[in-house]
Structure formats: structure tokens, C-alpha cells
Amino acid sequence: xxxxxxxxxxxxxxxxxxxxxxxxxxxxxxxxxxxxxxxxxxxxxxxxxxxxxxxxxxxxxxxxxxxxxxxxxxxxxxxxxxxxxxxxxxxxxxxxxxxxxxxxxxxxxxxxxxxxxxxxxxxxxxxxxxxxxxxxxxxxxxxxxxxxxxxxxxxxxxxxxxxxxxxxxxxxxxxxxxxxxxxxxxxxxxxxxxxxxxxxxxxxxxxxxxxxxxxxxxxxxxxxxx
Amino acid sequence: xxxxxxxxxxxxxxxxxxxxxxxxxxxxxxxxxxxxxxxxxxxxxxxxxxxxxxxxxxxxxxxxxxxxxxxxxxxxxxxxxxxxxxxxxxxxxxxxxxxxxxxxxxxxxxxxxxxxxxxxxxxxxxxxxxxxxxxxxxxxxxxxxxxxxxxxxxxxxxxxxxxxxxxxxxxxxxxxxxxxxxxxxxxxxxxxxxxxxxxxxxxxxxxxxxxxxxxxxxxxxxxxxxxxxxxxxxxxxxxxxxxxxxxxxxxxxxxxxxxxxxxxxxxxxxxxxxxxxxxxxxxxxxxxxxxxxxxxxxxxxxxxxxxxxxxxxxxxxxxxxxxxxxxxxxxxx
Numbered sequence: 001x002x003x004x005x006x007x008x009x010x011x012x013x014x015x016x017x018x019x020x021x022x023x024x025x026x027x028x029x030x031x032x033x034x035x036x037x038x039x040x041x042x043x044x045x046x047x048x049x050x051x052x053x054x055x056x057x058x059x060x061x062x063x064x065x066x067x068x069x070x071x072x073x074x075x076x077x078x079x080x081x082x083x084x085x086x087x088x089x090x091x092x093x094x095x096x097x098x099x100x101x102x103x104x105x106x107x108x109x110x111x112x113x114x115x116x117x118x119x120x121x122x123x124x125x126x127x128x129x130x131x132x133x134x135x136x137x138x139x140x141x142x143x144x145x146x147x148x149x150x151x152x153x154x155x156x157x158x159x160x161x162x163x164x165x166x167x168x169x170x171x172x173x174x175x176x177x178x179x180x181x182x183x184x185x186x187x188x189x190x191x192x193x194x195x196x197x198x199x200x201x202x203x204x205x206x207x208x209x210x211x212x213x214x215x216x217x218x219x220x221x222x223x224x225x226x
Numbered sequence: 227x228x229x230x231x232x233x234x235x236x237x238x239x240x241x242x243x244x245x246x247x248x249x250x251x252x253x254x255x256x257x258x259x260x261x262x263x264x265x266x267x268x269x270x271x272x273x274x275x276x277x278x279x280x281x282x283x284x285x286x287x288x289x290x291x292x293x294x295x296x297x298x299x300x301x302x303x304x305x306x307x308x309x310x311x312x313x314x315x316x317x318x319x320x321x322x323x324x325x326x327x328x329x330x331x332x333x334x335x336x337x338x339x340x341x342x343x344x345x346x347x348x349x350x351x352x353x354x355x356x357x358x359x360x361x362x363x364x365x366x367x368x369x370x371x372x373x374x375x376x377x378x379x380x381x382x383x384x385x386x387x388x389x390x391x392x393x394x395x396x397x398x399x400x401x402x403x404x405x406x407x408x409x410x411x412x413x414x415x416x417x418x419x420x421x422x423x424x425x426x427x428x429x430x431x432x433x434x435x436x437x438x439x440x441x442x443x444x445x446x447x448x449x450x451x452x453x454x455x456x457x458x459x460x461x462x463x464x465x466x467x468x469x470x471x472x473x474x475x476x477x478x479x480x481x482x483x484x485x486x487x488x489x490x491x492x493x494x495x496x497x498x499x500x501x502x503x504x505x506x507x508x509x510x511x512x513x514x515x516x517x518x519x520x521x522x523x524x525x526x527x528x529x530x531x532x533x534x535x536x537x538x539x540x541x542x543x544x545x546x547x548x549x550x551x552x553x554x555x556x557x558x559x
Contacts, residue, residue, distance in 0.1 A: 022443070051266065052259035055408040055417055087259055102414055109378055111412040120416060124446075196446040196486065199478045203468075204443045206475060214270040 011036045011043055011076075014069040021118055022058050023205040024125035027066065030205075031212050034084075036070075041077035043070050048084050050211035056088040060105065061114055063096045085215075119167075123181035126163040128201050130186075131194035133160050134177075143191070149173035227548070228300040228535075230511050233528045236551045238539035239295060239304040239503050241403070241438060241463040241495030244328055245320040248285040256373070257314035268500050271467035276502050286499045288328055296335060299496075299503035302536065303545050305337045307367035307403055307438075313374060326361050337543055339365040339403065342393075344386035345374050351393050358397040364543055366399055367438075371407020371417060379410035382422040391430050401542050402426075403461065405438040418444045420451055427455040434542060436493060439464040440483060449486035459542070460487060462534070463495035469509045477515045481523030489530045493539045507535065 016028045035046040070079045083089045095105025103110040133156040178186040228235040247261030295301040306325035310318045322340045329336035340357040371379045410417035427435045440460040441448025452458040468476040496503040515523045547553045
């Protein structure tokens with residue numbers, strides 16, 4: 001693979017920016033990408049999911065996001081994303097290829113696009129990230145008094161900042177740590193709820209990984225063609 | 227009845243099936259996909275010695291059912307939760323009538339729950355009344371992701387759903403089991419969201435809403451509504467088997483549930499034939515919250531386990547509990 005544009009490494013990197021909105025993890029880490037092949041300016045990607053009946057709205061978001069992410073790679077002119085082994089694969093693949101939008105892909109079954117759904121799960125992901133960070137702090141920490149500047153660098157802090165940016169929430173050093181998913185001060189009992197959100201998301205991710213392994217066998221890295 | 231270390235546990239399996247997912251009954255690729263999805267659940271979370279071949283799993287026999295629940299599974303009473311799926315299976319996946327026929331052959335062992343679909347509108351109301359009369363219904367099981375022609379599901383807050391819940395009250399059906407699935411109308415919404423259960427529970431305070439699978443994959447949303455609605459309960463089907471493969475996650479689920487709800491509103495279920503009550507009951511009775519998590523979640527006492535395994539469901543379904551079970555300590559509930 002030569003330098004510059006053209007390698008499948010860049011394609012996988014682009015796909016690594018696509019998250020399962022429900023599990024808040026990259027689709028590449030989750031084992032959902034089975035193939036990323038580049039032929040000149042054309043890229044073909046194959047995706048798979050843990051079950052035949054995974055919710056079609058989340059499946060659509062991942063296929064559409066994968067399409068957009070790969071399309072942005074320099075030198076790529078056309079992209080085909082193929083979701084496989086899913087009850088709505090045919091509709092989703094055709095809808096994304098034709099840029100029909102979600103409502104256009106499922107005529108009569110959807111009332112709007114998926115912006116609201118995506119936002120709901122970004123908020124959940126943010127709450128989980130906040131609670132995950134707070135757990136790393138000493139039990140004696142006066143959480144309501146802390147600002148982002150008071151926190152040592154950590155993977156949890158980076159994750160929190162990413163999720164704040166996705167929601168347009170403050171990331172400046174002086175911003176309070178305890179902000180809720182709307183940007184308002186977070187009451188202590190909401191931090192306990194954030195724990196339930198984290199347990200839920202982490203549990204679901206574990207369950208989905210397990211089901212994927214049961215369905216397709218032990219994890220293997222995404223296959224790439226030269 | 228299960229006995230261990232001098233403690234007796236009365237066991238009500240709150241969610242079981244007697245289904246036919248075999249190829250002969252599959253109407254289309256969705257029927258095939260549905261049973262295969264269940265089979266992956268079975269394969270993923272069962273101990274190895276409990277794994278069945280797909281052919282057996284797709285259509286367990288009545289002899290399997292009786293053996294696995296009552297001869298070896300410690301179950302004292304089991305509650306049939308029908309799942310019609312008539313768009314996927316020629317004769318339906320698991321209807322009230324199919325369950326009822328088994329129950330009548332084995333008196334005293336089963337409780338037969340019915341079902342309704344608000345998309346049947348007026349005609350379905352009469353059908354529900356007939357079903358209630360024929361099977362003496364105390365409960366219904368609702369699957370909001372059920373496909374019906376072009377429709378991919380419904381919500382409990384739909385106007386016709388309220389007409390059906392009113393009918394339930396009128397017919398003396400008190401227990402409404404709600405199972406969320408991956409689709410709903412409109413498809414752009416989160417189909418697993420349980421907000422509609424919140425609305426219905428507020429509107430019908432005399433009905434009990436048992437959210438199956440404790441809202442998984444939306445455990446947090448379920449906990450949030452159950453904290454606010456005293457008539458919302460959690461069915462532990464699908465949550466239980468994590469006890470084997472992922473005990474720390476199971477501890478977190480149970481810990482969160484006990485934090486947000488209380489020990490009186492959780493119901494043990496195997497989801498037979500996806501999982502088997504024998505190993506679930508044995509492992510649950512032996513289970514304890516790991517030590518490093520006890521400061522956060524506390525511990526599970528025999529009394530808590532007794533309530534979850536049977537006494538809570540016995541209360542909802544007026545099931546007589548044998549005198550040798552220390553049910554008296556339940557009196558506070």
C-alpha cells in the first residue's frame with residue numbers, strides 16, 4: 001500500500017469514525033465491518049449485525065453514516081455499502097445508495113428522518129460518559145464544584161469532551177463538570193440515573209458482541225483486499 | 227418447589243412458551259429469521275450442557291415442556307405468554323388456544339394468558355371478551371412489534387389500545403405484560419422506548435403493567451418509569467440467563483432494579499424454551515452480588531430471592547402458596 005490516497009487503511013479509519021448509535025462504539029470495534037475493498041475510486045463495504053431483527057432505524061444510520069464517512073476519503077468517487085443478513089437489508093442498501101433518506105426508504109412507515117433518534121442516543125452516550133468519568137474521581141471529590149480544568153487528562157475525559165462536542169455542550173476549561181445532557185446543572189440524583197444509563201449501554205454492547213460471535217463465530221478482523 | 231440450605235422457594239415461572247417455529251409452520255423468511263434469532267439467544271447464554279439442536283428448539287414437544295418445567299425444573303406454576311406472529315407463522319407462533327389446550331391436559335400447572343392487538347379495533351374487543359371467558363384470563367401478553375400487513379407495530383398509548391385496556395378492566399384482566407420489539411410505527415422512533423407504558427400505567431392505575439425483559443435493551447428507561455409508577459413491574463425473562471455467562475452484569479441489572487424499584491415488583495421467568503428453569507433457579511438461589519459491588523448494591527437475601535422466584539407472581543395471580551414456604555414475611559407487601 002503506497003502513501004497518499006488509495007489504501008484500504010484509510011477506508012477502515014473512516015469507518016472507525018462511525019458509531020453504533022445505541023452502543024456508542026465504533027462499528028469497526030464491534031465487528032460489524034466484514035469487508036472494505038477499494039478498486040480505483042470505488043469502494044465496497046460489507047456490514048453485518050448481531051441479529052436478523054436488529055432495529056431497522058439504527059441499522060439505517062450505520063449504513064448511511066458508513067456511506068458518508070467513506071465518501072469523504074480523498075480520491076473516493078463512489079461507495080457501495082452492503083448490509084447483509086438483515087430483514088430490511090434490501091430496502092436499507094437501496095435507500096442509502098439512492099440517498100432517499102429514512103422516510104423515503106420506508107415509505108408510509110416513517111414520519112420523519114432520524115435526527116431525533118440520533119440526538120436521543122447521543123444524550124444517553126453523554127450521560128454514560130459523564131458517570132464513567134465521575135467514577136474515576138475520589139469519593140471525597142466535591143463534584144458540583146469541579147470544572148473541566150480540575151480534571152487530569154484521561155481516556156474518560158477525552159470521551160466526555162467528544163460527546164459534549166457532538167451535542168454542542170461547553171468544553172472550555174472553565175465549564176462545570178456536572179452538566180446534564182441539555183447543558184443545565186446536573187442534580188445529584190441524575191448522576192445516579194446516569195449510572196443506570198451506563199450499565200444499560202455497556203450491558204447491551206456486551207450482549208450484542210456475544211450474539212454476533214454466536215451468529216458468525218469468534219471475532220476476526222475486518223478483511224481488506226489489497 | 228426448590229429447597230437449598232434449609233430454605234424453601236415456591237417457584238412461579240412468569241413467562242413461558244409452547245411454540246412452533248419449525249420450517250413447516252414458517253410462512254416466510256421472517257419466520258425463519260425469528261426462530262433463528264431466538265436460537266442464537268439460546269446458544270449465546272445457555273450453559274453448554276443445556277444446548278439443544280435447532281430442530282428440537284424450533285418445536286419442543288409437550289413431553290419436553292412438562293419434563294423441563296415440572297419434573298426437573300422446580301416450577302410450581304407456569305404462566306403461558308402467547309406470541310401470535312401470524313404474519314410469520316402459518317398457524318401462529320404460540321397462540322392462546324395452543325397454550326390453553328396444554329393447560330387443560332395438565333390441571334393446576336399453568337396459567338393461560340391471552341392477548342389483544344388494538345389494530346383489530348372493534349372486532350378484536352369482542353374476541354378478547356370471548357378469550358377471557360373461555361380461558362378465565364387474569365392477564366394478557368402484548369407484543370408491540372408484531373407485524374400486521376403493512377403495519378410494523380403499535381404503541382400502548384394509541385387510542386384503540388386504551389379501548390382495549392378499558393375492556394381488560396371490565397373483564398377483570400388485571401395483569402398486562404408488555405413486550406417491546408425492534409419495530410413500531412413510526413419506524414423512525416425508538417421501538418424499545420417504554421414511555422407509552424408510563425402513559426398507560428398512569429391512565430389505568432388499577433391495572434398492573436409487567437414490562438417483560440425489564441425493558442432491555444432500555445433498562446434505564448424502564449427503571450425511570452417504574453420508580454414513578456407503583457403499578458409497573460419487571461419481568462426478568464432474558465435478564466436471568468446472564469447469571470451464567472456474565473454474572474457481574476447480572477449483578478448490575480439486579481442491583482439497578484432493586485435500587486430503582488423494590489423486591490416486590492420483580493418476577494422470575496425462564497422464557498422457556500429459550501432457557502431452562504432448572505439451571506436458572508439453581509444458579510439464582512446460589513447467586514450473590516460480588517463483594518466489591520455490595521457497597522453499591524447490597525446483598526440478595528433468601529427472602530428477596532423467594533419473592534422474585536415466586537411470591538410476587540403468586541400475589542399478582544392469586545396463586546395459593548403452600549404453608550411450608552415462609553410467605554408470612556411477605557405480609558408487608
